[in-house]
Amino acid sequence: MSTQASRSAARVMLSPAVISLLIWMIVPLVLTLWFSFQRYNLLYPDRAGFVGFYNYTTFVASPDFIQAIINTLLLVAGVLLITVIGGILLALLIDQPIWGQGYVRILVIAPFFIMPPVAALVWKNMFMNPTNGLFAEAFKALGLTPFDFLGDAPLISIIIIVAWQWLPFATLILLTALQSLSSEEIEAAEMDGAPAHKRFWFIILPHLSRAITVVILIQTIFLLGVLVEILVTTNGGPGTASTTLTFLVYKQSILNSDVGKAAAGGVVAVILANIVAVFLMRAIGKNLDA
Amino acid sequence: MARAVTTRRKTLTTLAAWGIALLIFFPILWMILTSFKTEQDAVLSPPVWFWFDWTTENYVTVMDRANYFRFFMNSVIIAIGSTALGLLIAIPAAWSMAFVPGAKTKDLLMWMLSTKMMPGVAVLVPIYLIFIKLKLLDTHFGLIIVIMLINLPIIIWMLYTYFKEIPGEILEAARMDGATLRSEILYVLLPMAIPGIASTVLLNIILAWNEAFWTITLTTVDAAPLTKFISSFSSPQGLFYAKLSAASTMAIAPILIMGWFSQKQLVRGLTFGAVK
Structure with missing residues (x-):
């Protein structure tokens, strides 16, 4: 159906997008790889040169690295656990016949539109602050000693903040998937006498499985890159208690000006992200055929 | 149900x-x-x-001091600039993939998506150095380019799924009637695609407005948007809770309202059409 002329026109129209994305992907990645084998500190520009795998060995061997990897996995797993389970329950609840469903949706989705620094600072100052945050007030009202959330449980506090930001996303997507489930199917099961928990496990959950996969994969991509929430609340601390891989690379490059080591960390981050990306692409690609 | x-x-x-x-x-x-x-x-x-x-x-108080208005305008400039530039590149690309699909179209779409998976920290160092070299650090232009590029795959995907829903026969009929490619796009495709484009614009403005990784790392003062301004209060020197809350409320209000209007499209855009 398409003519030769429209084909070449199509190619011309595609090229700006393809070329710009190609440059955006290739140039920095090649440079990152290159820097990762160089001794390159912005503070000592004269001491430069090829150092082989030195940056990798020192980056990976440092105790900060192990801690950062563990923290990254805990952050991603913790937020996923809260948002997926919470999202399923919340979507099921909102999908019930209720008054003012539209308004409930609006309230639930709101945190997703809050820019990360605002979300993090509101939680840090007005909720988790041990002297006059709302949580401290609640503890005091119950006769307990206020708990220093960001000081004594920094990673868990950050997980709570990030989960609050992403719960709406999971809920909204699962709700959309839920609403595409035909009511006949549920009614038929109901008629056959299937109790609520069986309807959930054998009809609703299988129907949601694709949406759950997509939620998990997309969130993982974004969660691996969480930086600002850590930057404005704990700055990676105390010590390295809330330092993730992303934050560690940020610290090496922007704060320590150690380009070589930061680049090595960047390559590690690429590998980590790619493992997730492969699965995500497969899940989305499947849908493209349908 | x-x-x-x-x-x-x-x-x-x-x-x-x-x-x-x-x-x-x-x-x-x-x-x-x-x-x-x-x-x-x-x-x-x-x-x-x-x-x-x-x-x-x-x-x-907030509007009087701290140049709040400048940060706000920087956010507006970056969000609108990156969206406009992104559309300029994405509309032709999505058009050609939706209406003149080739054998490689699917691979191309997947590849574009894969650029979105690249972690920001992995390329932070080279981008930072390139920005210093090209004197793009802390400029609107530099940020518009970067924000446009990170959202470009989403814009293309979203437009692609919308364009796909437009029946190709209508375009063929226009072609039969002697419409040129240009008028085909301008007078046939665009009017039908306006709702899709509008929701794409909305989502992209939201994403650009809230983008905090690149806006914080690549700006200092001149081009710094609200994300940078707000995060500078990580320790409450000078600006206290009430004023921080006022600054934050003004920073999120426009996006919150836009977001509420675009809930439905959000799902499609953020799941790359995988959940509709």
Whole structure:
């Protein structure tokens, strides 16, 4: 159906997008790889040169690295656990016949539109602050000693903040998937006498499985890159208690000006992200055929 | 799943849903309430909920100092600039993939998506150095380019799924009637695609406005948007809770309103059409 002329026109129209994305992907990645084998500190520009795998060995061997990897996995797993389970329950609840469903949706989705620094600072100052945050007030009202959330449980506090930001996303997507489930199917099961928990496990959950996969994969991509929430609340601390891989690379490059080591960390981050990306692409690609 | 239920059950589920929804929304509500308090009322123990002396003084103070307006305008410039530039590149690309699909179209779409998976930190160093070299650090132009590029795959995908829904026969009919490629796009495709383009614009503005990784790392003062401004108050020097709340409320208000209007499209855009 398409003519030769429209084909070449199509190619011309595609090229700006393809070329710009190609440059955006290739140039920095090649440079990152290159820097990762160089001794390159912005503070000592004269001491430069090829150092082989030195940056990798020192980056990976440092105790900060192990801690950062563990923290990254805990952050991603913790937020996923809260948002997926919470999202399923919340979507099921909102999908019930209720008054003012539209308004409930609006309230639930709101945190997703809050820019990360605002979300993090509101939680840090007005909720988790041990002297006059709302949580401290609640503890005091119950006769307990206020708990220093960001000081004594920094990673868990950050997980709570990030989960609050992403719960709406999971809920909204699962709700959309839920609403595409035909009511006949549920009614038929109901008629056959299937109790609520069986309807959930054998009809609703299988129907949601694709949406759950997509939620998990997309969130993982974004969660691996969480930086600002850590930057404005704990700055990676105390010590390295809330330092993730992303934050560690940020610290090496922007704060320590150690380009070589930061680049090595960047390559590690690429590998980590790619493992997730492969699965995500497969899940989305499947849908493209349908 | 609309089914007949008893009023009693509906009342109970309504109460539960509203309760949880208000709990989730509460931090935002609390921030908005605090923005209307005096600094003394904001840290009162036990806290005051609604019965305090409401004041708009914080908003006035914030707008007076700290060049709030400049940060706000930088956010506007970056969000609108990157969206406009992104559309300029994405519309032709999505058009050609949707209406002149080739054998490689699917691979191309997947490849574009894969650029989105690249972690920002992995390329932070080279981008930072390139920006220094090209004198792009802390400029609108540099940020517009970067924000446009990170959102470009989403724009293309979203437009692609919308364009796909436009029946190709209409375009063919226009072609038969002798429409040139240019008029085909301008007078046939665009009017039908406007709703899709509008929601793409909305989502992209939201994403660009809230983007905090690159805007914070690549700006210092001149081109710094609200994300940078707000995060500079990680330790509350000078600006306290009430004023921080006022600044934050103004920073999120336009996006919150736009976001509420674009809920449905959000799902499609953020899942790359995988969930509709």
